[in-house]
Amino acid sequence: MVGLESGGSAPPREPRERVPWAALVAALAFLVIAGRLYQLQILRGDEYKGRADENFVKELRVPADRGLILDRNRRVLVDERPSYDVTLTPYFCGKGCEDVLARLSSMLALSPEEGQRARDRLQAARGLVRFRPFTVKVDITREELDVVEANRVPGGVLGGVDVIPTPHRNYRQGTWAAHLFGYMNEVGADEIDRLNADLPDGQLAYQPGDFVGRRGLEKRWETELRGVDGRRRVVVDARGNATGEDLEAELIPEAQRYEPPQPGKNLVLSLDWRLQEFAEKTFPGTAGVVLAMDPHTGFLLALVSRPAPDPNKLSGRITRAELAAIHADPLQPELFRAIQQHYFPGSTFKVVTAVAALEEGVFRRGGTIFCPGHYTLGRHRWRCDKESGHGTVDLEHAxxxxxxxxFYTLGDRLGADRLAAWGEKLGLGQPTGFDVGGETAGVMPDEAWYDRHIPGGYQRGMAVNMGIGQGDVRVTPMQQLVLYGALASGTVWRPQAVLRIEDDRGETVRQFAPEARFQLPLRPETRQAVLAGLEAAVNKPFGTAYGSRLPPEDGEMVGKTGTAQVVRLGTRRLKASQVGYFERDHAWFAAFAPEDDPQIVVVVLNEHSGFGASNAAPTAAAVVKKWLELKAQDEAERRGTAGPQEPEPAPAPSVPPVERPGAAPRPRGAALPARGGARGA
Amino acid sequence: MALELTVGGSAGAPRRLLANYPWNVAALVLVISALGVWNLASASRSAHAPVWIAQLWFMAAGVGLAAALAFFDDRTFHRLAWVFYGAVIVLLLLVMVKGRYVMGARRWLAVGPVRFQPSELAKLAVAVALARWFHDDAPKRRGAYGLRQLAVPIALTLLPAGLILKQPDLGTALVVVAVGATVILFAGVRWRSVAALLGAVVVAGVLVWPHLKPYQRKRVETFLHPEGDVLGAGYHATQSMIAVGSGQGTGKGWGQGTQTLLSFLPEQHTDFIFSVWAEEHGLLGCLLLIGLYLGLVTAALGIAGNARDRFGQLLAAGITGMLFWQAAVNMGMVVGLLPVVGVTLPLMSYGGTSVITVFLGIGLLGSVAVRRWVN
Known part of the structure; x- marks a missing residue:
């Protein structure tokens, strides 16, 4: 210690005597500082070097373009469009923020809730948060964009306002095939960790604000469609301002400055949008399904499932009220009827009864049954469709x-077990394997099933009902399609909608082959006999669908009508117009054509519309005819041009390129500048 | 009077001046000053004005003043001590009334176009005043000082320190107290008194704590947990340590410090200038600079040790204390050993008053050194 002594009588000692002590103190103090420097610069130098680099390197994401969804002719069905989102950065409007917001409110016609939300965000912005832009309104119209841009001049009345073009999913066809496509919306805070936990190799983690595929193909092929975001690293100063390219060149190695995004893969569907369009326009139903498939491959050609909510709305552009309205709609628009709803098949099921009866030997080919107009078992009497009776009928006529x-008779002879077993052998009562998820298996009730589900257990009369596709037999439209496709080709297919996956240059990265689940386990003569009956239904004057037969030059269509009772009614049949909508019968028609060389199998379900013959068969016939026309037309074109046509390149994204000063070179497909820019700390 | 102001006016004076002048101190000061300007030139790359040019002018003025002071006999300063001290107190009072507010504190006094901080001069004033008081008091004393006998020097120290604290400028007030304490300790204090004084400081700390400004308290709290609040009050400390640490062994090179260049360092021209040096020149540069400061402090202590009388010894010790405490506290703060208080690094930090004050101190050292053998 300096200058300490224990008193005494001598005059104070000379201060100079304390100099060595003072020098020692100084040396020790500087030694401590040097030691600390050694600790910071040598022992922890690497750590601090890293932190210094992190300080000035800001990573900006360059969002990858999501893959397109194309039809089999490469027509674009789903792509991206720019959504012009208006943001406000509190720091840059300063004291005038309230005024700017008021101007925006009138320019953009903000709703009271939007205005309130923006004011709340403004109030809450303190400190560094004031540098962070927040969204005032998404997806403004072109007119609003013009107004905002005209006023967004330096020093103008819209300080702090930015318009950010953000790529947004665009379902060009609105509600058409909407369930198949699915939709997208923002990833939820609660699921983000789960999503990131099992990311496939090479994928970047989801971040708040990212959109993720929901349902349908968007969800099923999320990984392929998503692509990999690119990265741009810029040098920022302490305020978060970008500093320019000179410093970037100096401070960030070339290779790290820009990693281009990898665009998502495109899905090429087996659907032919010309046929889809035709089916959508031709199908008269309020609710129902039209399915068309190539019976040789199991690939779908058209998929109408109605009603459907607009995926453009569902993708982050829906209000609470609109969503509530969808949930409250008794028609349940969110239900993907083609695979998620099962129905009584009605008379379309009679092919199963016929097959089972022939194969099980309870009915011999050439045999007949007398129809008096009703079937009696014990004290119970079942009515025939034709109250006067059909008289003596063979299988073809029946x-x-x-x-x-x-078929009451055959059902009674077979019993529920054998009927259900044959239903399953034909592909019913189990998921078809259509690969978008949420598929229901339908119901093929055997005796055990009845014992489990019905009070009192199985009774003989239940098989009678099953014989005509009522009772508790339930099938999905997709199962019907697969069943009739199997009758046409002999193969029970797994129905598919995606032909192949292409990269952004149009190169195929994955090709989907037809997938046979199994071959129909039928004797040829059984199939022959059933087909004869289906042919009669459309082409014989007594046939229920005779009115929908094709003109002779198109070949013969074979099929089966169905009218599925929804509610048990009184003893008298009523016309559709005489009962309420939800009590009306479902109309079915399942068919394929031409009989000798099937090109297309079609299933039409028109909910609550009445008779299959009048409300389903005409649509099916029109779709079949249209497809045959299209095939002929394509064939003619192919012969007209030399050799097979080159596939046209994938169309450029519809988002117009937006130039920004200092933007990194944009690779093909990266049409938008980095989101968020280099502003905000 | 004229004779007294130019004591040493005998024929041998100029030769003695040259022969006795503390050239080692002068050389160290000039080397540190040159490094300081060079360093400022790098630090001002990102600033709007090239402050190093201004610093160069301040230093030129400072060298002139220091040289001029060396011509005066240190007895002159003994005689003028109370006048100087009184003038500084008046200036400090004036600041309280007429000072300019800069960033919430009233520290600056404007005289025509010149703006300066009287608080910087207070460091010298305390050194001069205390040196005189002890010099005059010594003949009446027997043995070391007890606490009661130290009432006057303690009051002389605390008066300007209190005024400066009021501005508020905690850093400078602490340096003033440190200078006063250094002189007192050199004068000789009883062990018991020192213990009592330390106890008093602790008590004072406890009493003062509730009256500190929130930002001051925050700084002390932040010092205790710097990483707890990286974006808030800990920002200074954290960014400063990042700058220092990232300099590593040999530094990033002059003008290459990213923390400096991109303005991550707060107050990089003034209080945190050492972090610029550390970032760009690494541990080697830092050891060089610390060595220079240690050399300067020991050379100045040498002047104290060789001064002819009590006044000269204590004056030199006080000025040495000023240089040492500022350097140690500033570097300690930059490397995160001490809380962030506004203390400049002598000859490295930018600032006219600070530079002039240091050079005035060097001038006084020169004056004391030149007349060490004169009686």
Whole structure:
């Protein structure tokens, strides 16, 4: 210590005597500082070097373009469009923020809730948060964009306002095939960790604000469609301002400055949008399904499932009220009827009864059954469709004219077990494997099933009902499609909608082959007999769908009508117009054509519309005819041009390029500048 | 009077001046000053004005003043001590009334176009005043000082320190107290008194704590947990340590410090200038600078040790204390050993008053050194 002594009588000692002590103190103090420097610069130098680099390197994401969804002719069905989102950065409007917001409010016609939300964000912005832009309104119209841009001049009345073009999913066809596509919306805070936990290799983690595929193909092929975001690293100063390219060149190695995004893969569907469009316009139903498939491959050609909510709305552009309205709609628009709803198949099921009866030997080919107009078992009497009775009918006539008594009889002879077993052998009662998720298996009730589900257990009369596709038999439209496709080709297919996956240059990265689940386990003569009945149904004057037969030059269509009772009604049949919508019967028609060389199999379900013959068959016939026309037309074109046509390149994204000063070179497909820019700390 | 102001006016004076002048101190001061200007030139790359040019002018003026002071006999300063001290107190009072507010504190006094901080001069004033008081008091004393006998020097120290604290400028007030304490300790204090004084400081700390400004308290709290609040009050400390640490062994090179260049360092021209040096020149540069400061402090202590009388010894010790405490506290703060208080690094930090004050101190050292053998 300096200058300490224990008193005494001598005069104070000379201060100079304390100099060595003072020098020692100084040396020790500087030694401590040097030691600390050694600790910071040598022992922890690497750590601090890293932190210094982190300080000035700001990573900006360059969002990858999501893959397109194309039809089989490479027509674009789903792509991206720019959504012009208006943001406000509190720091840059300063004291005038309230005024700027008021101006925006009138320019953009903000709703009271939007205005309130923006004011709240403004109030809450303190400190560094004031540098962070927040969204005032997404997806403004072109007119609003013009107004905002005209006023967004330096020193103008819209200080702090930015318009950020953000790529937004665009379902060009609105509600058409909407369930198949699915939709997208923002990833939730609660699921983000789960999503990131099992990311496939090479994928970047989801961040708040990212959109993620929901349902349908968007969800099923999320990984492929998503692509990998690129990265741009810029040098920023302490305020978060970008400093320019000179410093970037100096401070960030070339290779790290820009990693281009990898655009998502495109899905090429097996759907032919010309046929889809035709089916959508031709199908008269309020609710229902039209499915068309190539019976040789199992690839779908058209998929109408109605009603459907607009995926453009669902993708982050829906208000609470609109969403509530969708949930409250008794028609349940969110239901993907083609695979998620099962129905009584009605008379379309009679092919199963016929097959089972022939194969099980309870009915011999050439045999007949007398139809008096009703079938009696014990004290119970089942009515035939034709109250006067069909008289003596063989299988061809029974299928053609859809005689109920004939199939009551066969159902009674077979019993529920054998009927259900044959239903399953034909592909019913189990998911078809259509690969978008949420598929229901339908119901093929055997005796055990009845014992489990019905009070009192199985009774003989239940099989009678099953014989005509009522009772508790339930199938999805997709199962019907697969069943009739199997009758046409002999193969039970797994139905598919995606032909191949392409990269952004149009190169195929994955090709989907037809997938046969199994071959129909039928004797040829059984199939022959059933087909004869289906042919009669459309092409014989007594046939239920005779009115929908094709003109002779198109070949013969074979099929089966169905009218599925939804509610047990009184003893008298009523016309559709005489009962309320939800009590009306469902109309079915399942068919394929031409009979000798099937090109297309079609299933139409028109909910609550009445008779299959009048409300489903005409649509099916029109779709079949249209497809045959399209095939012929394509064939003619192919012959007209030399050799097979080159596939046209994938169309450029519809988002117009937006130039920004200092933007990194944009690779193909990266049409938008880095989101968020280099502003904000 | 004229004779007294130019004591040493005998024929041998100029030769003695040259022969006795503390050239080692002068050389160290000039080397540190040159490094300081060079360093400022790098630090001002990102600033709007090239402050190093202004600093050069301040230093030129400072060298002139220091040289001029060396011509005066240190007895002159003994005689003028009370006048100087009184003038500084008046200036400090004036600041309280007429000072300019800069960033919430009233530290600056404007005289025509010149703006300066009287608080900087207070460091010298305390050294001069205390040196005189002890010099005059010594003949009446027997043995070391007890606490009661130290009432006057303690009051002389605390008066300007209190006024400066009021501005508020905690850093400078602390340096003033440190200078006063250094002189007192050199004068000789009883062990018991020192213990009592330390106890008093602790008590004072406890009493003062509730009256500190929130930002001052925050700084002390932040010093205790710097990483707890990286974006808030800990920002200074954290960014400063990042700058220092990232300099590593040999530094990033002059003008290459990213923390400096991109303005991550707060107050990089003034209080945090050492972090610029550390970032760009690494541990080697830092050891060089610390060595220079240690050399300067020991050379100045040498002047104290060789001064002819009590006044000269204590004056030199006080000025040495000023240089040492500022350097140690500033570097300690930059490397995160001490809380962030506004103390400049002598000859490295930018600032006219600070530079002039240091050079005035050097001038006084020169004056004391030149007349060490004169009686």
């Amino acid at each position: 299928l053609g004219a859809s005689c109920d008594v004939f």
